[in-house]
Amino acid sequence: MSLPTFLAQARQHAAVGASLFAIIANLGAPVPAVAQRAAVTPIQHVIVIIGENRTFDHVYGTFKPKSGQTVANLLSKGIVNADGTPGINYELSAQYNAVDSGLYEISPGSKAAYWNIPAPETAGAPTAASDSDPAPFVTLSLAELAEPGLFPSYNKYLLTGATGLPHDVPDTRIPDVETLGSGTFQLTSATLPYDAYAASPVHRFYQMWQQTDCSVDTATSSNPSGCLNDLFPWVEVTIGAGSNGNPPPSRLNTGEGSTSMAFFNVTAGDAPYFKQLAQQYTISDNFHQSVEGGTGANHIMFGYADAIAYSNGKGSLATPPVNEIENPNPQAGTNNYYDQDGYSGGSYSNCHDLSQPGVPAVVNYLQSLNPPIEPNCAPDTYYLLNNYNPGFVGDGSLDSQYTKFAIPPTAQKHIGDSLSAAGVSYTYFGEGWDLYTSDPTGANPYDRYCNICNPFQYATDIMTNPAEREAHIQDTRSLYEDLVDGNLPAVSIVKPSGFTDGHPSSSKLDLFEGFVKKIVTQLQANPTLWASTAVFVTFDEGGGYYDSGYIQPLDFFGDGTRIPLVVISPFTTGGVVNHSYGDHVSIIKFIERNWGLPPITKRSRDNYPNPKATADNPYVPTNSPAIDDLFDLFNFGTK
Amino acid sequence: MKPSRILYFFLWVLVVASSIAATADEKASANVAGKWELSWEARLGTEHGTVRLEQIDSKLSGTYEGRLGSPKVSGNVAGQNVILKLEFQGAHPFALVFNGNVAGDRMQGKFDVQGVAAGYDSHGENAHPTDYSWTAVREPNRGRP
Numbered sequence: 001m002s003l004p005t006f007l008a009q010a011r012q013h014a015a016v017g018a019s020l021f022a023i024i025a026n027l028g029a030p031v032p033a034v035a036q037r038a039a040v041t042p043i044q045h046v047i048v049i050i051g052e053n054r055t056f057d058h059v060y061g062t063f064k065p066k067s068g069q070t071v072a073n074l075l076s077k078g079i080v081n082a083d084g085t086p087g088i089n090y091e092l093s094a095q096y097n098a099v100d101s102g103l104y105e106i107s108p109g110s111k112a113a114y115w116n117i118p119a120p121e122t123a124g125a126p127t128a129a130s131d132s133d134p135a136p137f138v139t140l141s142l143a144e145l146a147e148p149g150l151f152p153s154y155n156k157y158l159l160t161g162a163t164g165l166p167h168d169v170p171d172t173r174i175p176d177v178e179t180l181g182s183g184t185f186q187l188t189s190a191t192l193p194y195d196a197y198a199a200s201p202v203h204r205f206y207q208m209w210q211q212t213d214c215s216v217d218t219a220t221s222s223n224p225s226g227c228l229n230d231l232f233p234w235v236e237v238t239i240g241a242g243s244n245g246n247p248p249p250s251r252l253n254t255g256e257g258s259t260s261m262a263f264f265n266v267t268a269g270d271a272p273y274f275k276q277l278a279q280q281y282t283i284s285d286n287f288h289q290s291v292e293g294g295t296g297a298n299h300i301m302f303g304y305a306d307a308i309a310y311s312n313g314k315g316s317l318a319t320p321p322v323n324e325i326e327n328p329n330p331q332a333g334t335n336n337y338y339d340q341d342g343y344s345g346g347s348y349s350n351c352h353d354l355s356q357p358g359v360p361a362v363v364n365y366l367q368s369l370n371p372p373i374e375p376n377c378a379p380d381t382y383y384l385l386n387n388y389n390p391g392f393v394g395d396g397s398l399d400s401q402y403t404k405f406a407i408p409p410t411a412q413k414h415i416g417d418s419l420s421a422a423g424v425s426y427t428y429f430g431e432g433w434d435l436y437t438s439d440p441t442g443a444n445p446y447d448r449y450c451n452i453c454n455p456f457q458y459a460t461d462i463m464t465n466p467a468e469r470e471a472h473i474q475d476t477r478s479l480y481e482d483l484v485d486g487n488l489p490a491v492s493i494v495k496p497s498g499f500t501d502g503h504p505s506s507s508k509l510d511l512f513e514g515f516v517k518k519i520v521t522q523l524q525a526n527p528t529l530w531a532s533t534a535v536f537v538t539f540d541e542g543g544g545y546y547d548s549g550y551i552q553p554l555d556f557f558g559d560g561t562r563i564p565l566v567v568i569s570p571f572t573t574g575g576v577v578n579h580s581y582g583d584h585v586s587i588i589k590f591i592e593r594n595w596g597l598p599p600i601t602k603r604s605r606d607n608y609p610n611p612k613a614t615a616d617n618p619y620v621p622t623n624s625p626a627i628d629d630l631f632d633l634f635n636f637g638t639k
Numbered sequence: 640m641k642p643s644r645i646l647y648f649f650l651w652v653l654v655v656a657s658s659i660a661a662t663a664d665e666k667a668s669a670n671v672a673g674k675w676e677l678s679w680e681a682r683l684g685t686e687h688g689t690v691r692l693e694q695i696d697s698k699l700s701g702t703y704e705g706r707l708g709s710p711k712v713s714g715n716v717a718g719q720n721v722i723l724k725l726e727f728q729g730a731h732p733f734a735l736v737f738n739g740n741v742a743g744d745r746m747q748g749k750f751d752v753q754g755v756a757a758g759y760d761s762h763g764e765n766a767h768p769t770d771y772s773w774t775a776v777r778e779p780n781r782g783r784p
Contacts, residue, residue, distance in 0.1 A: 294764055343764065343768050344767045344768065387766045389683060389684070389765075389766045402683065402684025402685055403683065403684035403685065403767050404767075406766070438706065439706070439707065440684065441681040441682065441685065442682030442683035442765075443679075443681035443682070443686040443707055444731055444733055446731035446733065447682070452765075503764075
């Protein structure tokens with residue numbers, strides 16, 4: 001046995017051992033040994049790769065499936081032509097100005113269509129390359145040292161794509177930037193290539209509820225949630241990423257403009273690897289971000305099938321500080337400039353209490369639907385809706401020693417608990433974890449590990465037990481070893497670093513393509529592993545980009561816009577486009593069904609049934625709320 | 640020359656001389672030698688370290704102790720303005736430049752990541768986006784002449 005093989009096997013044995021230890025420790029009494037539960041399908045390994053911030057239409061808006069398949073996207077709906085120009089139904093993507101100067105509304109009135117959407121701006125996209133503050137880098141050798149996660153031919157993209165423009169100005173690389181019309185526009189052109197950094201639109205919780213503009217008054221049989229997806233730029237330019245409790249500046253410029261309305265054109269050559277994967281394997285055109293909002297809340301929903309609650313850190317509910325409670329009501333005299341919301345401001349809501357700011361707008365909407373949707377908000381519970389640091393840093397100590405913007409540790413059950421109870425191995429592979437553990441404040445600019453992305457970093461049972469931490473949280477360097485040695489855990493959750501996660505402004509989609517390609521290529525180079533593995537490639541959320549797809553309200557927290565999902569395995573070949581309604585928790589449902597696990601808790605979203613739909617509209621579940629377990633994306637009968 | 644003109648001349652000389660002296664005082668560099676507790680707002684929280692500064696005229700050198708390693712320390716002082724540069728080595732070398740003002744046993748200001756102001760928060764999503772502020776507090780009565 002080679003040393004790497006020995007180490008890999010030892011790590012897996014340690015994982016199982018640690019799981020048993022944790023169970024014993026947590027229950028406080030001896031428990032019987034847990035035999036690893038067998039999978040009910042040929043899929044012995046699941047790899048979930050989660051990129052950042054792209055909607056389905058943003059990536060696959062002009063994708064043409066193979067003959068016999070259909071897809072719902074910008075091109076098929078006639079919103080754009082294959083060359084990216086406006087199509088005959090371009091007005092379906094038209095965006096509106098609105099007025100919200102009283103209480104917060106998710107579907108405000110006084111709407112008026114933009115003749116031209118506000119000019120997209122550069123926000124914080126990098127102006128120039130820099131080795132001291134990448135990306136992009138200046139020196140390739142340094143870039144390769146800092147970022148080991150790319151398929152080799154993609155390393156060169158670590159050096160390119162800086163805007164050459166100041167921050168927060170109209171992005172003049174976009175042709176006719178001031179006269180783009182009223183709707184969606186192709187981001188790429190001769191002056192803004194696919195390999196370019198660009199701005200990132202707002203995608204916070206209350207902002208996204210407004211962007212998607214849902215009302216029972218606009219509900220139809222084909223769109224029973226009544227979401228119109230027509231207030232994206234208005235939210236960008238009126239509030240952006242929040243006020244943090246401050247009064248509006250004398251001249252508000254969020255730096256975004258209408259960044260949200262951009263799309264890539266796969267038919268014209270953008271996203272070539274994702275296009276290739278879609279042609280070879282199976283994609284969903286009805287897969288959604290599970291929370292209306294950003295990175296943290298969506299990764300939490302993925303890990304817990306639920307939102308997590310503010311507590312005293314020891315399992316009892318508590319009330320957050322006043323300036324951490326959301327208040328999206330407009331400040332006096334403003335149009336939609338929230339009172340208290342932001343990355344260093346309001347981020348929690350008690351959604352059981354209709355007197356709380358912002359809550360009635362969402363809850364009353366849910367209750368107005370036919371059938372009404374239960375908000376699923378427990379009494380006296382403040383849920384985290386936006387990004388706050390997790391309770392712990394890498395060494396298991398409290399993050400509150402470094403920042404006041406951390407949610408206290410949680411005792412809520414997560415998918416790791418379910419897997420451990422069944423003896424099913426699992427690891428969260430976070431790129432940059434090793435550097436982060438010695439740099440918990442992210443002071444080193446090369447440290448782009450995503451702490452808010454790791455659902456287990458919020459959990460007391462994992463983070464306070466060194467054996468559990470080591471078994472279940474590792475750097476992606478370990479993943480690459482496992483792929484070679486064939487000692488992959490049953491469930492691997494893989495998160496790229498901030499350099500390669502595809503997030504606009506700080507990363508690029510081509511870098512996330514390179515991250516995925518490295519893993520898929522390594523997997524396919526190991527025939528035994530490839531024969532028993534499914535790779536789910538998706539995104540944490542749509543990043544605030546426009547999408548034309550149906551949104552099904554499931555509870556107070558979401559769903560949100562569609563995001564890409566590609567499933568890569570020997571059992572998902574053929575370029576199929578699946579239309580069943582799903583979201584992040586669908587992947588959890590797949591894992592649970594594959595290994596015979598129960599739902600995480602009685603209230604978690606994995607309790608929802610698989611969707612039923614009519615033949616003429618497969619996108620809208622008739623038994624809402626419902627989310628697919630993704631088994632119908634696989635063909636196990638022919639392999 | 641009349642006596643009154645002589646008096647005015649001497650008064651003028653006195654005023655100019657005192658003005659020059661005052662300007663010289665203002666330009667005299669603050670003394671920042673000593674041991675300082677440095678903290679700054681990084682991407683994910685507040686980072687801390689201890690800086691021991693030596694000062695020759697306006698030039699600064701010294702050492703840094705902290706979790707991030709032992710960087711080269713350099714800088715200078717001009718009046719009450721201080722620039723401090725920490726150059727960290729290792730697998731991922733980087734430099735932080737702290738600009739600020741001295742007021743007795745306290746320094747504060749803004750820092751940047753090797754001259755690029757948007758360093759940490761281009762992602763724009765971190766809870767508590769860095770505001771690039773820093774402070775340093777001198778340990779009382781130690782290392783001072």
